[in-house]
Amino acid sequence: MNYQKSLLPYPSDGIMLLKGSFVFSKVLTLGFQDSCFPEHAQFLQEYLETVLGMEIILSAGSDNPDLLITKRKELLGEEEYVLQVEPQGCRLSSTSWKGIFTGLQTFIQLVNSNRTLQCCRITDSPALSWRGLMLDVARSFCPLEELLGIIDAMALYKLNVLHWHISDDQGWRFPVDGYPDLVSEDRGYYSRDDINYVVSYAEKRNIMVVPEVDMPGHMIAALSAYPKLSCTGGPFVIPTGEGIFQDILCVGKADTIAFARKVVDTLCSLFPSPYIHLGGDEIPLDRWATCPDCQHRMQELGYKDEKALLGWFSNEIAAYAREKGKSTILWSDYVDASYDPSIITQVWNPLLGKHKRFHSNHQVIKSDYFHSYLDMSYALVPLSRVYRYGKSVQKDRKQNTKVLGAELLLWTEYLNTREKRESHLYPRLLAGAESFWTKDSKLSYTRFKRILTHDIQLVSDNQNNVNKPSIWDPLLLEQIKARRARKKRVTANSKEAGISL
Ligand SMILES: [Zn+2]
Structure with missing residues (x-):
């Protein structure tokens, strides 16, 4: 697929395409590494269910969920995020919840465009705060x-x-x-x-x-x-x-x-x-x-x-x-x-x-x-x-x-x-x-x-x-x-x- 045709706003640092692909089933599993962002977990599950119109199951985080949320230790910009699609699943990471939420919109657009995703890495942050x-x-x-x-x-x-x-x-x-x-x-x-x-x-x-x-x-x-x-x-x-x-x-x-x-x-x-x-x-x-x-x-x-x-x-x-x-x-x-x-x-x-x-x-x-x-x-x-x-x-x-x-x-x-x-x-x-x-x-x-x-x-x-x-x-x-x-x-x-x- 051509990612350039599906993402809006287009990522500030572009899209790096990688080898391989990831295929979604009808149900999406969602995990939070080291139980990060605990206060947002339930909201995020419900939000994805509504926006994607598919069943979302919270996983324990150790079994390669389709989407793994990670809190980065190094300091990124307030809304900056990194989204990586790998053959075993997608990983969305940021320092802050704001970054996770903005990155989630990119993830949603990817999933809505195609249930088979070519592997890629997206690093993204806003031009204007x-x-x-x-x-x-x-x-x-x-x-x-x-x-x-x-x-x-x-x-x-x-x-x-x-x-x-x-x-x-x-x-x-x-x-x-x-x-x-x-x-x-x-x-x-x-x-x-x-x-x-x-x-x-x-x-x-x-x-x-x-x-x-x-x-x-x-x-x-x-x-x-x-x-x-x-x-x-x-x-x-x-x-x-x-x-x-x-x-x-x-x-x-x-x-x-x-x-x-x-x-x-x-x-x-x-x-x-x-x-x-x-x-x-x-x-x-x-x-x-x-x-x-x-x-x-x-x-x-x-x-x-x-x-x-x-x-x-x-x-x-x-x-x-x-x-x-x-x-x-x-x-x-x-x-x-x-x-x-x-x-x-x-x-x-x-x-x-x-x-x-x-x-x-x-x-x-x-x-x-x-x-x-x-x-x-x-x-x-x-x-x-x-x-x-x-x-x-x-x-x-x-x-x-x-x-x-x-x-x-x-x-x-x-x-x-x-x-x-x-x-x-x-x-x-x-x-x-x-x-x-x-x-x-x-x-x-x-x-x-x-x-x-x-x-x-x-x-x-x-x-x-x-x-x-x-x-x-x-x-x-x-x-x-x-x-x-x-x-x-x-x-x-x-x-x-x-x-x-
Ligand atoms: Zn007066």
Whole structure:
């Protein structure tokens, strides 16, 4: 068989083919050398049973199991693994469980491609340590079952960060003590049990869940339930569709600061990740300019303008999160040298960053909208463009070690059904995943497309939701038309919100 046709992401150090072959029977035996990784043994058995659809028997480890898990003594990279197929069985080894789990995905793809494996040795490690998917569940609620399916797909293709955009103008999706009206059954939300389940489900699959509550802008859903947290007192109606809205949190009011802290408390209690994302993008400051409370706060602090007040608020909340052991991530829109250097910035609009050179002080996660916005049509963000993105981030990372990695983003203003979300995700999620994992010298779009077209079983239960090859890379004319339409829409939104682009 030709391994090059079946592995995705392709291994960073390639595949060394060896003599001989190994044949699987209908049942797979699984062993752990010296009882290593005991806390994961049962999960791994169940996981393989589900993913491979075959019976998995735990063996004592001394009788040449089909797959032997080994803990290496020498230190490998955090997710690095070695997978060796020998005539007597397969051996998967790593220093860490993370390495075992990522290597397991390679093993699964090998077994799924053929039950007779040519002997080989694969040494593999990721190019980027932060390989994320941002999922917006605020604009359109994503039911739990669908969300778990997305996590499964992320695991299969070795993505390791789920950036969970869990509130926005159009919806608030998790409970906060003392603020019961933020959520309602009708609108859809995740209970504490749901969130615990998602976090644990993802963690077992080597995926860290980083929650995002965007503040002080993108808050209409919260303000509609608690208008007193705004500058004007409302009333507010939860909007639908896209837009930038002028009403934001009033940072002049003590009640609002208490609310923001309570939100951080809640995120800290629900999410074990050392990171929380506090948004900080698209914040029209007009309300603060005419609000007596905000103006009073500004004078008290000795600031000359509302932008400085925004910097104060962001630094205050980040400091509060830091006391609780969390690093804060903010969208890069307003972050400059006055922001605490421990804040990590996420770049969505590279044109803003070009002039500010903000990332000289801060660590950076890259997700620019020309390459990583999967909610856009394939005419705007073709498959080939997503594939190129990881390569450029890898280059940035070589020049600047403050670049942590990259994310793909799925905003859902217009993706209000599972079918639409999946057709936008797949197969672009796979293109991003390979380009984030596989080292640039081994990336090949030609090989990637061949795998997609011929060999790989795509990830959705409903293959009809996966886009067809004919639209993955549309003609230039279609791309030009789509870009014009998009520019028109963005300009109209910004005008309405009083933001100049
Ligand atoms: Zn105010």
